Amino acid sequence: MGPLGYDTNDLPQVGRSASDDILPAAQASRASWIEALGVQATIYATPAVLQYAQMSEQVLRPGAPGRMASFAHERIPAGPEFQAFRAPNVDTLYSNAWVRLGEEPAELRLPDFGGRYFTVQVVDAYSNSINISARTFGSAAARYWLVPPGWSQEAPDDVAVVRVATTIIWLLLRIQVLDGDLDVVHELQDQVGLTGGEPGDDLGVVVGADEVEEDWRAFFRAFDAVLRLNSFPYDEWVHVRQFRGLELLGPRPWDPDVLDPATAGALERSFATAQSLLRSSRPQLGVATGTGWTRVLDKGAHGHNFLARAVMNHVGLGANVAEENTSFNTHVDSTGQLLAGRNGPYSLEFAERPPQTAFWSVTLYHAETGRLHANSAHRHALGSAALGDEGSARLVISHTDPGTANWLPCPEGEFYLILRIYSPGQEVVAGSWLPAPVRRGAGASDRL
Numbered sequence: 492m493g494p495l496g497y498d499t500n501d502l503p504q505v506g507r508s509a510s511d512d513i514l515p516a517a518q519a520s521r522a523s524w525i526e527a528l529g530v531q532a533t534i535y536a537t538p539a540v541l542q543y544a545q546m547s548e549q550v551l552r553p554g555a556p557g558r559m560a561s562f563a564h565e566r567i568p569a570g571p572e573f574q575a576f577r578a579p580n581v582d583t584l585y586s587n588a589w590v591r592l593g594e595e596p597a598e599l600r601l602p603d604f605g606g607r608y609f610t611v612q613v614v615d616a617y618s619n620s621i622n623i624s625a626r627t628f629g630s631a632a633a634r635y636w637l638v639p640p641g642w643s644q645e646a647p648d649d650v651a652v653v654r655v656a657t658t659i660i661w662l663l664l665r666i667q668v669l670d671g672d673l674d675v676v677h678e679l680q681d682q683v684g685l686t687g688g689e690p691g692d693d694l695g696v697v698v699g700a701d702e703v704e705e706d707w708r709a710f711f712r713a714f715d716a717v718l719r720l721n722s723f724p725y726d727e728w729v730h731v732r733q734f735r736g737l738e739l740l741g742p743r744p745w746d747p748d749v750l751d752p753a754t755a756g757a758l759e760r761s762f763a764t765a766q767s768l769l770r771s772s773r774p775q776l777g778v779a780t781g782t783g784w785t786r787v788l789d790k791g792a793h794g795h796n797f798l799a800r801a802v803m804n805h806v807g808l809g810a811n812v813a814e815e816n817t818s819f820n821t822h823v824d825s826t827g828q829l830l831a832g833r834n835g836p837y838s839l840e841f842a843e844r845p846p847q848t849a850f851w852s853v854t855l856y857h858a859e860t861g862r863l864h865a866n867s868a869h870r871h872a873l874g875s876a877a878l879g880d881e882g883s884a885r886l887v888i889s890h891t892d893p894g895t896a897n898w899l900p901c902p903e904g905e906f907y908l909i910l911r912i913y914s915p916g917q918e919v920v921a922g923s924w925l926p927a928p929v930r931r932g933a934g935a936s937d938r939l
Contacts, residue, residue, distance in 0.1 A: 507728075511735045522757040525737065529761025530768070532734045536714040537769065537801035538618035539721075541808055542661060543713045544700045545576060546589045551697050560597060560688035562588045564680040568668060570863060570871070574700075577861030578807030580911060581872045582852050583608070584676050586664035590688040591720075592655070596636035596646075597687035599623070599653075599662070602679055604630040608667035608849040608913055609679075612791075612811055613637065616657040616721040618804050620791035622815045623653065626914060637687075657721040663809045667850065667913075670876075694720070695744070707762035708747040711737070715745035727795070768798075769805045774822045776802050783827070783928040784819040784910070807861055817915040822858065822907045825928035829858075832890035832903040836933045839886040839908075839926075846916030846924055850875040853886060858905035866900035868892070873899050874911075887933050 499506075515521040550557045557563040564586045569579035575587070590597050599611065601623070610624035621627075623635060634650045639658065646652050664683065666676050696716035702709040718740050723731045737758065739745055747755060776799065777785030790810040793800035803810050810818075823829055824837060845851040852874030855864055863871045878884045878897065888899045888908075910926055918924040 512733060514736055518753050522753045525754050525757035526761045526764075528733055528736050529758045530765045531730075532714065532737055532739070533710065533762055533765035534768070534801045535730065535734075535797050536710070536717070537765075538804035538808075539616050539717040540698075540703050540710055540713045541700070541804055542614070542616065542618065543659075543696075543717050544698050544703045545808060546659070546661070547697045547713075548700055549575070549587060550589050551691055551694060552699075557587070557589075559691040560588065560590050560685055562586045562662070562664070562680070562683055562685055564677075566677060567673065570869075571865040573863065576808040578854075578856055578909060579863070580665070580852065581854060581863070582850065582874070582876065582911075582913075583665035583667050584673070584680065586662075586666075586680055586683065588662040588664075588685055589691070590637065590660050590662060590685070591691055591694075592637065592639040592658050592660065593689040594639070594642075595687060596638045596642065596652075597685065598650075599635040599637060600684035601633055601635070602682035603632040604666070604679065606630070607669065607679075608665075610665050610811065610815055612661075612663040612665070612809060612815075613653060613655060614661040614663060614791075614809060615655055616659045616717055617723075618791070618793075618800060618808070618810075619656060620810070620812055621653065621655075622812065624815060626815060656724070659717075659720055661809070704766065707759050710762060711739065711747070711758065712745055715739050719744070769802055772798065772802045773806055776806065777820060780819070780922075780925045782925055783823050783825055784821045784926050786817070786819050786922070786925075788813060790818070813915075814920060815914070817912045817919050819910040819926055820907060821929060822905075823929075825930045829905050830888075830901075830907060830929065831905045832901040834931070835901065836887055836889035836893065837901075837929050837931060838933050839888065839929050841884040841927065844875065844878075844882070844884065845910070845912045845926070846918050847875075847912045847914050848916070849914035851910065851912045852876070853899065853908055853910050855888070855899055855901055855906055855908055857902060858907050864900060864902050864906065868898065868900055870898070870900060873897060888929070889933070893933060 515524050549555055550559050565584050568581045573579050610622050613621050628651060636646050636650050636652050638652055638654055666679055668676055696712050698709045698713045703713055777787035779785055790803055791812040852872045854872040857864060873886050886897050886899050887893050887895055888901050890901055890903050912919050
């Protein structure tokens with residue numbers, strides 16, 4: 492026994508109940524209990540439901556542009572109109588594929604990327620991530636088998652086996668754009684192959700991305716579908732089993748029409764409470780660095796930190812593990828005031844460039860929506876591609892054009908910044924390198 496608890500596997504007096512937990516009989520007490528469970532369920536399920544909704548829109552709904560087990564390639568960098576998920580980067584081209592694993596592996600084939608940065612992020616149904624990249628497997632042409640839970644066969648010698656945790660997985664490919672060489676990136680995208688996996692015609696529940704953030708009924712329908720398709724980690728059984736009190740994972744798919752009015756009202760209130768909680772918790776995401784920035788140490792690998800996991804995915808889906816892409820977020824300036832164009836201009840100084848072996852960038856997003864800011868310069872980020880990798884650098888962040896090449900346009904209202912460092916140096920991963928605070932004024936003279 493210790494501070495982390497004890498193992499119950501060999502303890503006969505500690506076991507699983509054969510029945511669901513009880514629910515209070517009194518209507519008011521029952522509604523209070525359901526409301527408490529509903530908040531927990533919404534927080535737990537948010538990453539899975541948001542991903543499921545994205546899959547629905549991309550490959551399941553009637554007229555969807557894609558299909559299961561097939562890559563859909565973005566041919567231009569993300570812009571303000573990008574809707575697939577919040578807070579996209581603008582340094583790479585994205586490619587998406589959704590795979591429903593059966594009893595056999597799915598095969599992924601990648602070309603030789605040479606020295607160009609790439610990563611295939613393999614994301615399970617609950618947003619846990621691993622990567623196929625130069626860091627993990629090298630950049631030469633290769634074949635990979637994505638194998639389902641319980642698979643125990645032998646793979647050919649020339650195939651790398653990648654084990655995944657859930658039946659439904661999301662493959663998110665990023666390929667770096669160098670000096671606008673989109674044609675080269677398109678050729679690499681077209682050489683990516685994917686075979687195997689099961690069709691998605693019988694998945695049944697189809698929901699929209701906006702719908703699951705606005706309608707509690709759509710949210711819980713999707714959560715029930717996720718649980719039925721993927722189950723859940725064994726060590727989260729005691730947490731998830733509570734949600735049977737919400738009629739999830741019952742003998743039939745979840746149906747809000749069979750709920751009594753008190754239960755339905757409690758779930759509706761719990762969903763609204765959880766959404767408000769997620770929005771208000773965004774600035775707390777990550778560990779404070781003391782410079783106004785926060786650093787998410789466990790993105791893509793949150794473990795049992797369900798609130799942090801939910802907030803991370805509420806900010807933007809598909810967050811990479813820190814070893815692949817360390818990111819820093821800030822909503823505030825050096826005085827702790829929220830960033831807003833009406834209070835600018837601002838400057839961000841780099842006495843030395845972020846240590847990395849690939850590249851880095853600072854990207855700006857609307858605080859409320861997580862979307863890129865439309866502006867006359869068509870510029871959404873600045874980093875090593877524009878500023879180089881050596882010496883100092885200064886970014887000027889303002890709503891109006893200061894007439895300098897290092898201008899990062901912002902809206903008049905509130906915004907936030909993400910500093911992404913791809914293939915980060917060890918000092919970044921370890922936390923000994925930190926970005927400077929965002930300061931009011933345009934630089935040393937505080938004048939434009």
